[in-house]
Amino acid sequence: MLFPENMLRVQIITEKKRLDVVVKKIVKIGSFQPEEPKNPIGEGRLEEARRKLGLLQEQLNKIKSIMDISKITVQPSGSMKVDSWMSASEEVSILASKLEEKYKDLLEEINKLRAEMDLLVAQMKQIEPFKDIDIPLSDVFNMEIFDIFIAITDMERGNALREKLGKTVYFWSKPIDEKTLAILVIGLKDDKIQEKAKELGISKLELEEGKAPAMIYIEMKKKVENISELISKRRDELSRSAREDQKEFTTTYGKLLTVISALSLMSKAKVSDFFVQMEGYVPEKDLKKYEKDLDDYAVISSERPKRFGENEEPPVFIRMPKSIRALESIVEIYGTPSYWEISPTVFLVITFPILFGLMFPDLGDALVVFLFSIWFYKYGKRKGSDNIPKLSLVLIYGSIVAMITGLFARDFFGPLPVGGLREIFGSNNYSVGPLYYVWPVPPSVDKAINFLLPFGDFATTNSIDYAIIFSIMLGAILLFASALLGLTNAIRKKDREFLFFEKLPAFLIYIVPLVIFLWGLPKLPNATAFFDADESILGEVLNALLLKSFSANLAGYVIIWYTAATLLFNWASKIVLQMRYEKASLGSALIFGFIDGGFEGGLLLLSNTISFVRILVFALAHYYILDAFSFMAYFASQPLIGATTSTISILLDPLGIILLVIGNLLAIGLEGLIVFIQDMRLHFYEMFSKFYEGKGKKFEPAMAYVSLE
Incomplete structure (x- = not known):
């Protein structure tokens, strides 16, 4: 779960007459990724398998197209009897053809309508800049004195025409996109606008005679709307029919995938006069299955690939519990792990929800996000989407932690329902909220963890200072862990240069913030003493930077000297890499090595660590947005009820409720999205960049999607 599975490169050699049986057993096990043999036993190929593979792949794409348009969700299932894969491919091809034929007319009509709509949309895009002109330009073109010219051209030619015509004409232009320009030029006939435009290769935009651009645009827009409505009707018709045939789609889709897997395996095989050679990657744990199942049918040999230094890197396969696979979708945005890398998904499954929860601590708002995520998950499943359910699961995990942090923060749709007006005004003259005495977490717990969630009844200047330290301390721990993972990956990669010149300097650098922000560790469990000790060492570091008393700030000087030494080491490492791989001169290597290793290294150390203050910032932003709306609800209620101290x-x-609902919708919709993005940013830029390259290739084995008899 933490490391990619050890892969073996496996060679299977069998007699030609036993090929169908061997392939059947391989796809049944389902963990063999076929590759081209390194040392082929012959130059022959199974050409029929290669030819039929292309045909079936084309049919699969058509079936997928029908399923996508009809928005039906299909999980491959069913069974098939296979004696010969060539015969099976013929049978499956016939099944797919029948299914295609049934929907052929509807698909063709939908595709024609789409093509027509795309053409109209492209024409509308050209006319759109001129849609405010409500007179027919054909009438203007025929004027004896004046000339008018409209066109769509690129920026370079449009600017060249402007210069060529000079200031004697009216020249109007509007960018359509980064490269294209809409132009309108009005001048005298003597200006020869059209001739000069033609010299530059700019053609006049042809419009329908007797109609103004505004009218043409409106007519096109109506046509697009009508076509869009017609496409929607045809799609609904297709969807209804496809749902009726869903079982047929399920079995045909599964059989197509299974036969394609088998043919993919056979198409990469090499053939001699009597034998067939297949080669590919297999997880080491599965080798015994192949040896047992193929013992009487084939000869199997295997070799262990190196983790680094080979021309071809093995594919990556990580066994993960189904419950956390959704987080792989976030990792895959960054890239697939390399064969020698630790999977960041396990790291992410812990840190992503925790950071989300710390930045969004409100039980009520998190509950709304949780319920929305469940609905969004079901919606994605219903629409046949793969990404929506994964994203929904990530939101579910984050919202669960946010509900827990909201429980401890004693926040439920803001401070009013629990803390009430007493918390908002900080005075015992006002009443508490209706949930104050029934809340499962007592105020004493909220007070004890105020350094973590510094708002509410117990918020003080010290608690906010401590929360800043806590946020950065959390960042220091995560950055150190990221750098340690980077060092571990480098050791696994067995690339000494990568280890000593890239990952070791980074690891040594990120020890610094860890030491500073865990300085008060011996003072625990006294939280106040812990944070006071951290504030003290931060003061010593600052004094050392300002060259104040050496004896009074010895620890600060040691930390500064250590930091300088690690940055010098990083600088020296970059000099070596510049001279070795960039063939830079010593002077150039010194300059660019300093920029990359010394200056940028120090800048990243500071910025990456401080970046985790955003945990506190977004938690405070969430609280005080709702605090502000609670104030507004209070003042909005005054004209009706008079001065009141009652939260109820x-x-x-009604007006107070409306304002509170608006505030919570704003916090949920806007801040919830921002927190999600910022959580991803902390992982991608601050953490992943220290240990994760994501340049691997996924393990894609040949496997059976239906039961094979």
């Missing part, structure tokens, strides 16, 4: 009266006032 605010929560029962």
Whole structure:
């Protein structure tokens, strides 16, 4: 789960007459990724398998197209009897053809309508810049004195025409995109606008005679709307029919995938007069299955590939519990792990929800996100989407942690329902919220963890200072862990240069913030003493930078000297890499090595660590947005109920309720999205960049998608 599976490159040699049986057993096990043999036993190929593979792949794409348009969700299932894969491919091809034929007319009509709509949309894009002109330009073109010219051209030619015509004409232009320009030129006939445009290769935009651009645009827009409505009707018709045939789609789709897997395996095989050679990657744990199942049918040999230094890197296969596979979708945005890399998914499954929860601590708002995520998950499944359910699961994990942090923060749709007006005004003259005495987490717990969630009844200047330190300390721990993972990956890669010149300097650098922000560790469990000790060492570091008393700030000086030494080491490492791989001179290597290793290394150390302050910032932003709307709800209620100290009266006032609902919708919709993005940013830029390259290739084995008899 943490490391990619050890892969073996396996060679299977069998007699030609036993090929169908051997391939059947291989796809049944389902963990053999076929590759071209390194040392072929012959130059022959199974050409029929290669030819039929292309045909079936084309049919699969058509079936997928029908399923995509009809928005039906299909999980391959069923069974098939295989004696000969060539015969099986013929049978499956016939099944797919029948299914295609049934929907052929509808698909062709939908595709024709789409093509027509795309053409109209492209024409509308050209006319759109001129849609405010409500007179027919054909009438203007025929004027005796004046000339008018409109066109769509590229930026370079449009600017060249402007210069060529000079200031004697009216020249109007509007960018359509980064490269294209709409132009309108009005001048005298003597200006020869059209001739000069033609010299530059600019053609006049041809419009329908007797109609103004505004009218043409409106007519095109109506046509697009009509076609779009017609496409929607045809798609609904296709969807209804496809749902009726869903079982047929399920079995045909599964059989197509299975036969394609088998033919992919056979198409890469090499053939001699009597034998067939297949080669590919297999997880080491599965080798015994192949040896056992193929013992009487084939000869199997295997070799262990190196993790680094080979021309071809093995594919990556990581066995993960189904419950956390959704987080792989976030990792895959960055890239697939390399064969020698630790999977960041296990790292992410812990850190992503925790950071989300710390930045979004509200039980009520998190509950809404949780319920929305469940609905979004079901919606994605219903629409046949693969990404929506994965994204929904990530939101579910994050919202669960946010509900827990909201529980401890004693926040439920803002401070009013629990803390009430007493918390908002900080005065015992006001009442608490209706949930205050029934809340499962007592105020004493909220007070104890105020350094973590510094708002509410117990918020003080010190608690905010401590929360800043806590946020950065959390960042220091995560950055150190990331750098340690980078060092571990380099050791696994067995590339000494990568280890000593890239990952070791980074690891040594990120020890610094860890030491500073865990300085008060011996003072625990006294939280106040812990944070005071951290503030003290931060003061010593600052004094050392300002060259103040050496004896009074010895620890600060040691930390500064250590930091300087690690940055010098990083600088020296980059000099070596510049001279070795960029063939730079010593002077150039010194300059660019300093920029990359010294200056940028120090800048990243500072910026990456401080970047985790955003955890506190977004938690405070969430609280005080709702605090502000609670204030507004209070003041909005005054004209109706008069000056009040009762929280219940605010929560029962219609205007107050409306304001609180608006505030919570704003916090959920806007801040929830921002927190999700910022959580991803902390992982991608601050953490992943220290240990994760993501340049691997996924393990894609030949496997059976239906039961084989």
